[in-house]
Amino acid sequence: MRIIAYCFSGTGNTKRVLEALAKELHRLGHEVDIFPLREDCTPPPPNGYRTILVCYPVHAFNTPTPMLRFLKGLPRAYQYTSVYLLRTSGEPLNFNRAAGITPKRILKGKGYHVKGEFRYVMPYNIIFRHSDGMAVRMLRAAERRLPADARLIAAGKGTLDRVGPVSRLVSFVLRIEHVAMPFIGRRFRVSEACIGCGLCASSCPQGNIRMEASGPKFGGNCVSCMSCAFRCPKDAIRISLLDGWRVNGEYSFEGDPASDAEICRYCHKSYVRYFHSIEDNAQETEQT
């Protein structure tokens, strides 16, 4: 089976998990054609594909604007087409499930069959920085679950998240972030540390940063993916109102995973529960 995957990824976490899933699907004899969502390239419609993967990070308990715009622009399904939603988020909180509501509604309205949702916790790219040990443990947890998830996709099976009324309400209220971002993003600035390398501009999936003689200039199309501030080699980008939450520098996914005692104190119990549920399940499967 040939599968098409559409991926919006600001700082690479979602792309990383999708690529690992594609490898698992390849092992099962399926090929995944991956298309990133970027302003400078239009992905092809899913004509001829019977399975679609829709991959994105959770932003304020919602779906990033570029993914919603893309889904709204999809043609109607002209044959039975299964869709799976793959999401990454910085926390294993149930509120994040609300980030599947709008994509499911749009896709259903166009005649697609949303069969399953997969959620993976990956390191935060805003608010605070996880340790590299946490990043390793998160990636390993995802990798342990991916073979089972790939088998579900290959078999056309899956389950959809239930979203409670409180999560719906919180997610609805936080949509304000998505409305505000174009305005907040315009006010991003660089400090004197900027070396004018242009990495922020070339990596911005929205094409929102223009390099001028005086340095980068930020336009009104920001969706707060954090690619620019995260990747800046000099940590020179100041993200306006959100600057206290700035996270800079790629995570290293090499090395030893964090032990239970090293799991961050913020949401400690939720992370422990998340890791253990995956690790225990994988062990049981390996033993049978």
Ligand SMILES: Cc1cc2nc3c(=O)[nH]c(=O)nc-3n(C[C@H](O)[C@H](O)[C@H](O)COP(=O)(O)O)c2cc1C
């Ligand atoms: C603006 C913004 C809002 C975010 N909101 C949430 C959130 O509501 N819940 C959560 O668990 N993680 C949240 N995150 C963290 C990302 O979902 C997480 O780091 C994700 O793996 C990033 O994926 P990417 O590298 O593919 O962009 C947020 C990140 C950004 C930049």
